[in-house]
Amino acid sequence: MKYFKIANTDLNVSNVVMGNMRLTQLAKPDIEVLIRTALEEGINFFDHADIYGAGECETLFSDAIQMNPSIREKMIIQSKCGIRPPEKMYDFSKEHIISSTEAILNRLQTDYLDILLLHRPDTLVEPTEVAEAFEELHRSGKVKYFGVSNHTPMQIELLQKYIPQKLVVNQLQLSIVHTPIIDSGIALNMGIDQSINRDSSVLDYCRLKDITVQAWSPYQKGFFDGPFLGDYENYAELNDLIKELAIKYEVTDTAIATAWITRHPANIQVVLGTTNKERLADACKGSDLPLSRKEWYDLYRLAGHMIP
Template identity: 75%
Template sequence: MKYYPIKNTNLNVSNIIMGNMRITQLSLSEIEKLIRTAMDEGINFFDHADIYGGGECEELFSNAIQMNADIREKMILQSKCGINTKDNYFDFSKEHILKSVDGILKRLKTDYLDILLLHRPDPLMEPEEVAEAFEELHNSGKVNYFGVSNHNPAQIDLLQKYISQKLVVNQLQLSIAHTPLIDSGIALNMNIDQSVNRDSSILEYCRLNDITIQAWSPYQNGFFKGPFLGDVENFPELNEVIDNIAEKYEVTNTAIATAWITRHPANIQVVLGTTNAQRLKDACKGSDIPLTRDEWYKIYKAAGNIVP
């Protein structure tokens, strides 16, 4: 397992994250096995959100692992807030953030979060309110560090103008079959669809500003169109290339799909959503596979992207 520091923190993190969005599908014993497997494989970072299972995922996680001080100090816990699922809107009000964090801490059976992320941009955000909430959470010891999810550069700058804490993480969608973070930079100034800048150069922005990117849905085709691994109908060439490279490294296709992301010099963390212990192990083998430049580009092109 490869580790590196999240800049502007004292956290040394695994580049593979266990995501907990789907653990309601499992029994407590199965969840415990999944967590133990993750830790045995070297994962020290666990991602949550207050909306996952309506909060049930956080509670199941802490119950399954029988959360205590000894276990807690071995984990880096991150959760997200800012979505009102009852009425289906985003809410960055001070009241909502503070209430959400108290609920998260209670469900996770911990006194503090290592990182709190704002889940999706709230167009009605008043950054002064967010600053007040963050200040209170930080001063009380409830949250050590802060970040965002699915935010563009201007949204981050607007927040950072008012809050005193450095935003250290941005969680963004990235997989071999969903690469807008990369596409327009490669095909700049060309009159093709790939050249359209859909994300305001957020990848480069995060690197310039020491913000760690976390890649969610690393095996998905687009916005929840299904996994691309094994989908030979829609991605025949991509699967053939991945399978050939997997054979070379003596790993599964899941490991190569993971390695394609971890190979990037931005030190991107990969958020796994699997509830299958073996697939989690397979993914972890991609933590530090040294894909060559030729292999990385071969995979990128096999997904249907142009390298001019």
């Protein structure tokens, strides 16, 4: 397992993350096995959100491992807030951020979060309110560091103008097939659809600002459109190459798909959403797998992207 230090923190993190969005699909004993497998494979970073299972996933997580100080110190725990599904809206008000965090800590049975992320941009945000909420949470020791998820560079700049704490993470969707944060930079000046900059050069921005990118849905075709691994109807050549590389490196297809992300020099963390302990272990084999430059670009090209 590869580890690196998130800039502007004291956190030495695994570049593969256990995501906990689907824990409600498992029985308590299976959740414990999944978490133990993650720890045995070298994962020390665990991602949550207050909307996962309407909060139940956080409760299931802490109950399954019987959360206590000795277990807690082995983990880097991150959660997210700001989405209010029942009302179909986002909320970055001071009151909501603080109350959400208190509820998260209660469900996780811990005194603090290592990182708190704002989940999706609230266009009605008052940055001074966010700053006040973050300052209160930081001063009380309830949150060590802060970040965002699915935010553009200018949305981050707006927040950072008022927030004294450095925003250290931006969680973004990325897989071999879903690559908008990469595409336009490769196809600049080509006058094709791929050349359209839909993400405001967010990957380059995060590298310039020392913000760690976390890749969610690393095996999905699009926004929960299903996995590309094994999809021979739409991605036959890509899957053939993935299998070829899996044989070469003596790993599984999942490890190759993981390695395509971890090969990027931005030190991107890969957030796994699987509830299958074997697949989780397979993914970890891609943590530090040395894909060549040609192999990386061949995978990108066979996923349907242009390399001019």
